[in-house]
Amino acid sequence: MTLLEAKGLSIVFPTSRGEVKAVDQVDISLGEREFVGIAGESGAGKSTLALGMLRLLTPPGKVVAGEVLFHGTDILKLTDEQFRKDYRWTKLAMVFQGSMNGFTPVFTIGSQLKEVLALHGREASDSTISKLLETVDLDNSIASRYPHELSGGQKQRAFIAMALSLEPEVLVTDEPTTALDVITQATIINLLKRLRKELGISVLLITHDLALISEAVERLYVMYAGGVVEEGPSIDFFAKPKHPYSQGLLTSTPTLTSNEIKGIPGFLPDLANLPPGCRFTPRCPFAMEVCKRDYPPLKGVGGERVACWLY
Amino acid sequence: MPAGSTNDPVLKLEDLCVFFTSKRFMEKAVVVKAVDGVSLEVGRGEVVALVGESGSGKTTMGRAAIGLTAPTSGKVTLVENDLEVDVGKAKGKTWKGLRKRLQIIFQDPFSSIDPNMRVYDSLKIPLQSQGVKDAGEVSRTIDDVMRRVGLPKELLDNYVFQLSGGQRQRIGIARVLLFNPALVVADEPVSMLDASLKGDIIHIIEKEAKERGTAFIFITHDMAVARVAAQRIAVLYLGKVAEIGPSDRVIENPYHPYTKALLQASPTIEPGMRDKTKEVNVRGDLAISTEHPPGCVFHPRCPLVMDRCKTDVPELKELEPGHWASCWLY
Numbered sequence: 076m077t078l079l080e081a082k083g084l085s086i087v088f089p090t091s092r093g094e095v096k097a098v099d100q101v102d103i104s105l106g107e108r109e110f111v112g113i114a115g116e117s118g119a120g121k122s123t124l125a126l127g128m129l130r131l132l133t134p135p136g137k138v139v140a141g142e143v144l145f146h147g148t149d150i151l152k153l154t155d156e157q158f159r160k161d162y163r164w165t166k167l168a169m170v171f172q173g174s175m176n177g178f179t180p181v182f183t184i185g186s187q188l189k190e191v192l193a194l195h196g197r198e199a200s201d202s203t204i205s206k207l208l209e210t211v212d213l214d215n216s217i218a219s220r221y222p223h224e225l226s227g228g229q230k231q232r233a234f235i236a237m238a239l240s241l242e243p244e245v246l247v248t249d250e251p252t253t254a255l256d257v258i259t260q261a262t263i264i265n266l267l268k269r270l271r272k273e274l275g276i277s278v279l280l281i282t283h284d285l286a287l288i289s290e291a292v293e294r295l296y297v298m299y300a301g302g303v304v305e306e307g308p309s310i311d312f313f314a315k316p317k318h319p320y321s322q323g324l325l326t327s328t329p330t331l332t333s334n335e336i337k338g339i340p341g342f343l344p345d346l347a348n349l350p351p352g353c354r355f356t357p358r359c360p361f362a363m364e365v366c367k368r369d370y371p372p373l374k375g376v377g378g379e380r381v382a383c384w385l386y
Numbered sequence: 387m388p389a390g391s392t393n394d395p396v397l398k399l400e401d402l403c404v405f406f407t408s409k410r411f412m413e414k415a416v417v418v419k420a421v422d423g424v425s426l427e428v429g430r431g432e433v434v435a436l437v438g439e440s441g442s443g444k445t446t447m448g449r450a451a452i453g454l455t456a457p458t459s460g461k462v463t464l465v466e467n468d469l470e471v472d473v474g475k476a477k478g479k480t481w482k483g484l485r486k487r488l489q490i491i492f493q494d495p496f497s498s499i500d501p502n503m504r505v506y507d508s509l510k511i512p513l514q515s516q517g518v519k520d521a522g523e524v525s526r527t528i529d530d531v532m533r534r535v536g537l538p539k540e541l542l543d544n545y546v547f548q549l550s551g552g553q554r555q556r557i558g559i560a561r562v563l564l565f566n567p568a569l570v571v572a573d574e575p576v577s578m579l580d581a582s583l584k585g586d587i588i589h590i591i592e593k594e595a596k597e598r599g600t601a602f603i604f605i606t607h608d609m610a611v612a613r614v615a616a617q618r619i620a621v622l623y624l625g626k627v628a629e630i631g632p633s634d635r636v637i638e639n640p641y642h643p644y645t646k647a648l649l650q651a652s653p654t655i656e657p658g659m660r661d662k663t664k665e666v667n668v669r670g671d672l673a674i675s676t677e678h679p680p681g682c683v684f685h686p687r688c689p690l691v692m693d694r695c696k697t698d699v700p701e702l703k704e705l706e707p708g709h710w711a712s713c714w715l716y
């Protein structure tokens with residue numbers, strides 16, 4: 076069953092150069108107990124999409140079209156008060172990109188965790204805190220430290236502990252492991268998998284790291300320049316990505332056996348001046364006439380959906 | 387040659403220790419040995435990767451290398467034009483001079499650059515504060531670094547908060563390239579970037595190293611990136627060097643069980659692979675424990691632990707030319 080769903084969501088940022096279309100008519104869904112990934116390169120609109128879905132966008136960013144349904148309710152229509160009281164953190168939690176700065180510098184990690192728990196009427200004892208820290212593989216002694224006394228990865232994990240503290244139904248994590256070594260990364264991914272199993276949490280994982288997604292998710296979306304270009308089960312995707320952009324993304328993932336990292340040549344288009352056709356055209360090795368003219372719709376291709384005129 | 391040394395060093399760390407003492411009200415003081423006896427030299431135009439898990443002391447070592455954190459003991463020396471500067475003890479004018487020669491790209495692009503600044507100003511201000519005042523030169527230098535980090539000029543008018551994470555990271559890199567530093571500590575400079583941009587950034591670093599002789603300490607958690615970016619890799623564990631050597635050798639023929647574990651845990655792009663075959667046999671974050679275990683610091687997590695490891699501290703041993711590991715297996 077679908078738990079959280081964005082339908083036709085469009086988000087823009089007005090700038091001096093015109094409107095930046097960061098998210099353009101995106102449909103995304105997350106089922107109950109599902110583990111879904113969103114991949115795409117820097118600037119694709121992943122964070123903006125997630126922030127928009129959880130009502131965390133800051134002005135001037137605004138949702139200009141679409142709805143976000145949670146258990147069938149359009150949460151974009153709720154009042155701020157209602158949303159804060161009944162949804163944020165308790166039902167829908169998010170670990171932001173750069174969340175290692177989410178802590179206030181003047182209080183210890185432990186007291187900040189306690190405050191969140193107490194604010195929502197949960198038990199906030201020392202032992203709850205140390206259990207929380209333990210879930211993210213952090214030693215109890217972290218609780219009495221100030222944020223600046225932790226390493227980057229330690230802060231990142233402490234923030235994940237905070238997001239989990241209220242046992243939300245949906246956890247959205249934006250680049251949760253970018254600054255972490257592989258052993259800690261594996262620990263976090265395994266933790267997310269375990270939470271899904273044990274607590275029935277649904278997880279939306281945002282990352283540019285396809286290797287990470289391949290280990291974790293059942294289904295994924297690939298975003299390019301504000302739109303979804305491919306969507307489908309991991310198995311199908313990793314067996315054979317269909318969109319030329321996805322193919323480029325996959326071959327450019329660094330591996331231990333290679334001596335170079337090959338990128339996809341070219342840049343993302345200017346999101347304030349989007350060309351009419353497929354946005355990947357200037358970088359696409361298979362570009363055709365039609366690609367410059369018309370924007371390709373998502374079409375079913377062998378178990379997946381792909382927005383590309385090749386199919 | 388001793389472990390960690392190189393020809394034509396531009397920066398020398400000798401037996402570097404950085405300990406943090408924290409004292410809480412009514413509690414006994416605890417000492418965190420973030421860097422514990424590291425000796426390492428970085429050559430002119432060389433890129434040395436520092437790898438190791440979260441909390442192993444990478445950032446602290448990088449900060450000490452450029453004089454942002456004072457060593458508890460040991461010595462940091464910058465060698466330029468046959469002059470040696472004691473970085474750890476530099477004060478006043480010498481310290482100010484060092485700020486231009488030794489640069490850092492911070493681990494986190496979200497806190498290191500004021501988000502309410504225009505991109506242009508975020509580059510102009512550091513330039514001006516170092517005495518570059520001519521408007522034409524300022525804008526030429528800025529255009530030049532934007533090109534070098536592969537960002538379109540249009541972005542200069544944007545505010546920093548309008549940039550995506552990856553774009554911000556590249557502005558951070560552009561800011562240190564404005565000068566012509568002797569050494570740059572790059573703390574996870576590509577972790578925020580997607581695969582297709584990682585290569586570009588590494589090329590930028592390679593080019594700066596080759597063409598200008600800039601040395602880099604490249605901190606990363608990603609072994610694949612370390613291999614591509616660096617000539618040598620140093621693996622850090624609980625503030626000590628577990629293994630150091632030429633990048634290809636460390637990846638293809640690792641000696642230390644910790645290096646082996648890091649390599650095993652590296653993600654692959656086959657779904658579920660790590661689950662089945664890559665079960666890591668070391669786990670837990672011991673790096674946070676304030677008291678280091680006696681003997682080899684890795685022994686509590688080591689799958690091959692022997693009696694001797696529990697009592698005696700292993701020294702770095704040269705196992706092939708320039709490739710050293712500290713482990714009683716050898």
Ligand SMILES: Nc1ncnc2c1ncn2[C@@H]1O[C@H](COP(=O)(O)OP(=O)(O)OP(=O)(O)O)[C@@H](O)[C@H]1O
Pocket residue numbers: 088089090095097115116117118119120121122123124134135136172283346547548549550551552553578
């Ligand atoms: N406040 C803002 N004002 C103007 N443009 C913005 C703003 N925030 C984001 N953008 C633009 O929207 C686009 C999408 O940004 P977003 O942060 O969502 O990308 P992302 O996919 O999360 O990238 P990354 O992987 O680098 O984090 C980018 O081009 C960015 O410059």
Ligand SMILES: Nc1ncnc2c1ncn2[C@@H]1O[C@H](COP(=O)(O)OP(=O)(O)OP(=O)(O)O)[C@@H](O)[C@H]1O
Pocket residue numbers: 223224225226227228229254255256406407408418419420438439440441442443444445446447493673674
């Ligand atoms: N100012 C401080 N006071 C007390 N302890 C500190 C301080 N700064 C760092 N530490 C501790 O020193 C150790 C090394 O931290 P450091 O930031 O160097 O790790 P790191 O290898 O960069 O980790 P990461 O990969 O997570 O960024 C950690 O255990 C950290 O908690």
Ligand SMILES: [Mg+2]
Pocket residue numbers: 121122123172249550551
């Ligand atoms: Mg983002």
Ligand SMILES: [Mg+2]
Pocket residue numbers: 226227228444445446493573
């Ligand atoms: Mg660090």
